[in-house]
Amino acid sequence: MSLELWLMFCAAYLLTTLAPGPNVLLVLKNSLQYGWKSAMVTILGNLSCQLIVVGLVAVGVGELISRLPAWFMVMKLLGGGYLIYLGVKSLLSGAKRTPTQLSVSGTPVRPRHLFLQAFMVSASNPKTLIFLSAFLPQFLDITHPHLEQFSAMYLSICAIVTSVHLGYALMVSRLGQSALFSGLEAKMAKITGGLFITMGGGVLLSSRS
Template identity: 45%
Template sequence: MSFHTWLLFAAAYLLTTISPGPNVLLVIRNSVRYGSRGAAASVAGNLLAQGIVVALVALGVGAVLVALPPLFVAMKVLGAAYLMYLGIRQLRSARKTQASQTAQPASAASPAYAFDRRKVFREALLVSGSNPKTMIFLSAFMPQFIDHERGLPEQFIVMYLTIAVTVALVHTVYSLGVRGIHQRVGASRWIAALKRGSGLVFVALGIKLLTAQRA
């Protein structure tokens, strides 16, 4: 892969990553709840999932997924169900938070959340890896930048490292930005609003994935 081709790949992938999706939403939520540790665990889970997807694309699994509609539908349903499960759980948590805020005096401290690195990591891994359209997208996207006169494994490694750096940078920017807003606005109202908003968005994303077509 020439430097010019790599530059085109990096720029194109950056544009696709900037647009907020389930992974960005999860990073934002965990950044507010757990701070930098939550953001780091979320990004790590996402990067592992991306690495697995890239490896499967390199092995041609994405083409198999396109060729077998039942497999695509099964993965789509599972991914959509998990996103909607996260959304419903967030909405229920928002009600509990609102009820606790009503019962407590205004000067009470904001609720604390026990940080479980494995749980946050696993959640990010499942959110990132459960969408079959990610594999189909990368199966169509990555080969456009492949130089067949050079070694394929090396090129896939370079592209994954580019993806990893891009995702880490973009998600860090989102994390820092939302934490800055969180500190200025105030914890209690911000957390309740974030829970309601993220819950609705997760449900909407699940429905969108459920109704998505392969192409």
């Protein structure tokens, strides 16, 4: 991959990462509820799923899934259903919090739970695999080995996602600690809950095209 292609890829992927999606919402919610350091485990879960997705793209599975409506439907139902489940859970947790609880941040939580949750959210939309199957090959240089280029793109994805998501985590964590934003955790739980449900519905209603 030439330097020009790599820079174009990084710029394009940065734009998609900056846009708020399920993974960003999860980072924001967890950072407020468990402290900004929880974002590292959340990011690791996301990137672990992305590693599998990029690997599947490299061997052409994304294109295959786009041609198999039954598999796409199963992935869509599971992914959309999981996002809706997270949304309902987040709404209920926000409604149950008391004013005393709202001032407490850094609540203990199992890292394994955060990792699996982030992994599942990242895997929830089957269109991600189809999108990356169309997106990543545009930046391949046919004169160089594809494995090396997919590896370079994945490492770039890791750097971009980690930087952006940690930035979001630090920002929202500091806002949550400010007296001006008391009660932000409960409000964020309700907002992210509603958005997760909306995104889950979008996944369920999505088509392969």
